[in-house]
Amino acid sequence: MSGLIQVLIGGLADGGVYALIALGVSLVYSISRIINLAQGGFVVLAALLAVSIQQWLGVPPLVTVVIVVPLFAVLMAVVERLVMAPAAARATPDRMLLVTVGLLQAIGGLLLLVWGNLPYTMQPFSGDTAITIGGVRIVSQYLWIIGALVVTVAALWFLVQRTSLGLTMRATASNPEAAALQGINVGRIRLIAFSLAGAMAALAGTTVIPATFLQFSTVTPYAVAGFIAAVAGGLGSTAGAVVGGLVLGLLQGLFSRYTSGDLAQVIAMAVLIVLLLVRPTGLLGKTSEVRR
């Protein structure tokens, strides 16, 4: 029994990272109708940048979060202004998918060029500590990952539901044209959405790198997992992104325990595809999102 719980805890930690990626994808989609597949690439970029910053400055690993998160909020805003906005003005949302795939490839190339092909990791935020309860070992960094997810969801909920900026974001998400006619600066709201997604990518990258090894080739699995979690949860739904990410992590963990590595991936994907066939809106998505 403790073995199964150990598997579920590992799956939850992986799922927490997927959920953070899916949140960024979902937020950007709800505001701009762009499915940003490059979100997973920014996660690995943030992770490797955090490792380099930690080595250069000699600061504790946790401090890198404070540096990298705002940096990526700015970086993603720059990407939105220089790449996404000009491209979106000319291309339809489905063609924007190709732009984000290109961006993902570019990030992978940049990682290989700057950091080479060796894997990178960082010391855990709380050192190599772990809690053991009833034979189940919980690594402290897993708690940081889940904590980062909880803080992100809470902050996003507060922003969207309790602030005037959140109100304008909801109005833009619901109907961008109508929001623009009401005097809302839709371009600014889109910039803010991308910036928040950048911060989420950085939070995911900096909290996961102490729990694993990452390198340039890890961008694709994260991009795919984040996309699937967002779609399975329901594109545009914050709660859906979280549920989709956690379910995907748990399914992968469970199937990896009892089947071969590749088969586990296939089965986890198959379950989510069946889910979409039965419920095209995803777990918590709205019908209008599918029709659109």
Next chain:
Amino acid sequence: MTIAVQFSPPPRPSPPRRRLGFVFAALALATTGCSASAASDDSAYTLGLITSQTGTGSQLGVGELQGAQLAVDQINARGGVNGKPLRLRTADDQSNPAQAVLQTRKMLGSVDALVGPSLSGPCQAVIPLASSAQLIDYCLSPGVKPKPGSYQWSASAPTDTLAERLLAYWKSQGITRVGLIYTTDASGLDGAHAIQSAAAHTGVSVVGQASYSPTAVSVTSQLQATTSGTPQALVVWSSGAAAGVAFKGIDQMGLKLPVATTDGNLTYAFLRRIADYTPDTLLIPATRDFWWQQQNTSTQVQQLERGYHDEFRARYGADPDFGPGVAYDGVLLVAQALEKAHGNVAGARDALESLRGVSGVVGTYSFARDNHRGIGADDVGIVRATGGRLTFVGR
């Protein structure tokens, strides 16, 4: 004497007419490959060296280029091959089979033999071209299995031998129950098969096993499956980042078992990278170039190894690891074959097959028509990785 090293320029976009011309030229070369096998320059022998200078294989490829250059320089310093200098024409396959084919096509007709590529995929991709041109191809990856009488050779020790040596060593230490975790790529599957076969031969039981994707970032579930049968030791048959993820998972789960891994991780850069997460006992089956100083070997072998290691260190400022050794030997062996065949490119295959008891830095080679690897179990020992360094522990 210095050698001429030519880097093939990266492919550039060409206008449609030129591109069409290139396609015709490539087709013509491919169909008339047999007649284009001899190098055009009679004043020297030229080896085509294709390695992965960029991409996933560059961890090996960069060192391979260094090892090959050192071998060529040493051969030329001794008077060359049949009195002619040996030249190296190099190319980067970007760890990509398609690029490897492209670079091989460019070399056909201007090289006397091929050494490389670095990875098994590109090696498999270039062998049809090399065969049609009747050129020896000394693949630097141990992951290919050359057919008897073919033009392909494979470097280093076979996976089966590495696995048998490892399990036999553990058996001698009283370890008879092992867990196995491996990646689902060709190298991982080959290693898993070799461990399972070796277990049957050596009387060791594989009591739990699991596989994972080479790009996985967590292996908690797989380690749980692997350790469910309470093994005395673990085998991690994966390399690079995937191995790092497994070692980190072992550390995070608090497992204190001896661990063994593949020789694909025998690069000092990688061992230094995982130093903080290296299991207390990490064993790696390794060829002679990693333990020659700690074992009684012949005077001739000692001289060869010392000359190779000292000169490599003096030239590049680092100890040679897996890549340089296989490429160094590859150049030495192919040069000997060309010398024995008196420059007859097509005859070099038979000459290479006839080499027996030739000492290289990786091991002592004895080839045959049905043995295009030449390395035996005597050339494999077990080393222990500690703090980025390697220590011989047994055979």
